[in-house]
Amino acid sequence: MQKNDLLxxxxxxxxxxxxxxxxxxxxxxxxxxxxxVSPIKWHLGHTSWFFEEIILLKFNKKLIRYNEQxxxxxxxxxxxxxQHWKQNLRGQLxxxxxxxxxxxxxxxNQEIKxxxxxxxxxxxxxxxxxxxxxxxxxxxxxxYMDIKFIFNTNPQKISYVNTKLPIKKNKTKEWETFNEGIYxxxxxxxxxxxxxxxxxHKVYVHPFKIQKQFxxxxxxxxxxxxxxxxxxxxxxxxxxxxxxxxKVLCPEYWYNINNKWFEYTLHGLLPLDMNAPVxxxxxxxxxxxxRMLNGKIVxxxxxxxxKYI
Numbered sequence: 001m002q003k004n005d006l007l008x009x010x011x012x013x014x015x016x017x018x019x020x021x022x023x024x025x026x027x028x029x030x031x032x033x034x035x036x037v038s039p040i041k042w043h044l045g046h047t048s049w050f051f052e053e054i055i056l057l058k059f060n061k062k063l064i065r066y067n068e069q070x071x072x073x074x075x076x077x078x079x080x081x082x083q084h085w086k087q088n089l090r091g092q093l094x095x096x097x098x099x100x101x102x103x104x105x106x107x108x109n110q111e112i113k114x115x116x117x118x119x120x121x122x123x124x125x126x127x128x129x130x131x132x133x134x135x136x137x138x139x140x141x142x143x144y145m146d147i148k149f150i151f152n153t154n155p156q157k158i159s160y161v162n163t164k165l166p167i168k169k170n171k172t173k174e175w176e177t178f179n180e181g182i183y184x185x186x187x188x189x190x191x192x193x194x195x196x197x198x199x200x201h202k203v204y205v206h207p208f209k210i211q212k213q214f215x216x217x218x219x220x221x222x223x224x225x226x227x228x229x230x231x232x233x234x235x236x237x238x239x240x241x242x243x244x245x246x247k248v249l250c251p252e253y254w255y256n257i258n259n260k261w262f263e264y265t266l267h268g269l270l271p272l273d274m275n276a277p278v279x280x281x282x283x284x285x286x287x288x289x290x291r292m293l294n295g296k297i298v299x300x301x302x303x304x305x306x307k308y309i
């Protein structure tokens with residue numbers, strides 16, 4: 001990617017992060033309701049620290065670090081960058097303020113612009129800025145997830161947006177068959193990728209079929225009504241411990257109110273859309289469906305005269 005295109009994408013990405021936060025109040029930025037959820041303010045600072053630490057300080061030797069304490073506060077876990085604040089304690093930090101973090105972002109934005117404009121399509125700089133852009137887009141997803149978690153935790157079940165959520169249309173369940181064979185997977189280096197997406201390589205795939213439609217909320221309610229959460233034989237051992245320790249009776253963000261199912265969304269608490277794909281389920285809840293399907297998969301493979309299970 002040429003530096004002019006890269007600069008446009010950088011500016012757009014940085015603006016998008018701020019746009020996501022425009023509906024928030026200042027108090028929303030600092031909440032950390034669980035050890036796994038970072039305050040929104042921290043995301044804004046960390047993504048800026050990433051550009052400063054990984055790019056600016058390495059390619060502009062005259063640049064002085066914006067704030068020495070930020071290297072501790074906004075370093076997530078990069079040991080080579082020095083000491084860092086523990087994730088589960090990020091909510092303890094009232095300073096820097098939201099205003100100070102926004103000021104820090106603007107500083108980093110300007111320095112990245114200066115660096116790009118003064119460089120002659122330096123491949124190392126371009127790659128690292130593209131990496132930083134993709135890194136920030138990951139944090140945009142996390143910000144949405146954290147906003148949802150934070151707003152749902154509040155008894156008021158706050159709405160992030162006031163627009164209506166489209167209702168999904170009911171579709172017939174169809175199956176698509178995949179033949180056995182050798183397939184290429186992995187990134188071919190023609191566009192950006194993370195190291196865990198490489199290299200491009202061949203794999204052998206056994207024949208299988210899969211439903212074209214996702215498992216719907218209606219499908220999942222059938223599992224709940226069949227007392228699936230009380231049958232240990234369909235759960236992984238750790239999954240069974242998890243649902244009992246956490247008293248799990250339904251997917252995250254689901255609520256049964258007066259025998260009617262509701263789901264908390266960024267649009268607020270809404271009646272459950274029966275045709276929408278089931279969401280917010282954990283690894284254990286996914287795996288128990290896999291175990292339930294094993295018999296069907298085995299029967300299909302046997303029908304295909306395969307010995308593989």
